[in-house]
Amino acid sequence: MKALLVFALFMALVTTNLSAADESLLVDNNDDRSRVGPPSRSRFLARKHRGAMTCNEYPRVCGVVGSPGPDCCKRRCVNVEKDRLNCGKCGRKCKHTEICCNGNCVNPMSDKWHCGGCNNGCDKGSKCLFGMCSYA
Known part of the structure; x- marks a missing residue:
């Protein structure tokens, strides 16, 4: 199994080197200026990714x-x-214990207006404890 993996990696390396060598042999007939530096990328690689x-x-x-x-x-x-x-x-x-409700970070375990979840307000006179109104 290891020999197969080594062979596959070797073939990938050889293929990459051969494609780079082939690319450097290409001549641009439209440009009569001499080129200095690395060869240009292929058209496929030069295109923008059209994915997401x-x-x-x-x-x-x-x-x-x-x-x-x-x-x-x-x-x-x-x-x-x-x-x-x-x-x-x-x-x-928001902090680890907080959630985002209407663009504000709130603690659903103790917030009277967002008890246990967003916009879940407790009735008048009750408190929010452990995410429940009037616990106990």
Whole structure:
């Protein structure tokens, strides 16, 4: 099994070196200036990756149905009203015990207006303990 792995790695190395050597032999007939430096990349490698579109380049991506959120933070679509890593604005992180509710970091174990979860307020006169209203 080890011999097969070594052989596969050797073949990959040889293939890479041969393709680099073949590329350096190519001559550009449209350019009569002499070239100095490493050979240019192939057209395939020079093309931009057309995979996933990021919101930095295409801001409308975040507005598409099924997007995680309408806001763009660090090339990712997020909802700053609910995202713990971008609560209220990009880069604002909630503490480990907190969640993001309406753009504010709150502790659901003790917050009267967000007891046990966002917008789960306790009745007047009751307290939020351990994420439950009127515990005990």
